[in-house]
Amino acid sequence: MSFDPATLTFDANGLIPCIAQDADGGEVLMMAWMNAASVARTLETGRVTYWSRSRQSYWIKGESSGHVQELVELRVDCDRDCLLALVRQSGPACHTNRRSCFYTALREGDEVEIMTPTE
């Protein structure tokens, strides 16, 4: 491919945030981090692959849970320091078994759970 992930702007740890959005419904599912190699792997394999900061290793989303993210399109922002992945999400995106990680809303000063875990 002619696109070179090295042309993106990475932070001091060599990472760039990537927002995953449901390609069909538009729901924002999660945000995680990628390094240049995981950007390349994501584009090559069509399977969204983050970099796990806690494990310091590639994180092929859904590899253990089966809750994979099939890449529909990867987009770059104006500053080239944030990515948006349009995905087809199998099952819940969140490790809490909720569809999205953003299941807590702030309403009138309180935290309100607006999504329940599946099953």
Next chain:
Amino acid sequence: MSFDPATLTFDANGLIPCIAQDADGGEVLMMAWMNAASVARTLETGRVTYWSRSRQSYWIKGESSGHVQELVELRVDCDRDCLLALVRQSGPACHTNRRSCFYTALREGDEVEIMTPTE
């Protein structure tokens, strides 16, 4: 309010990423950063207020351009280290005058501009 922004998880610079999404159409508009005080200001004023890393100052979105973001709802993710702001965006969100900052798509290895500036 009972919600305390200090309960969020901030990075080494005291910042947390905030994704802005159009509350009606669902479009992901931009991602920028907040510190605890800008989270509080956003909730108090209903005007999305980031922290500008380049200027090291509050960044009331649209204060100079008029392209304000009216907060509809702020959400917190499972790890409490990322925010999602549902907003009503006046005009373009991007400083390039495009509706969204994510106007560059990677298609078959090439960067493709999928949005044109307004006007």
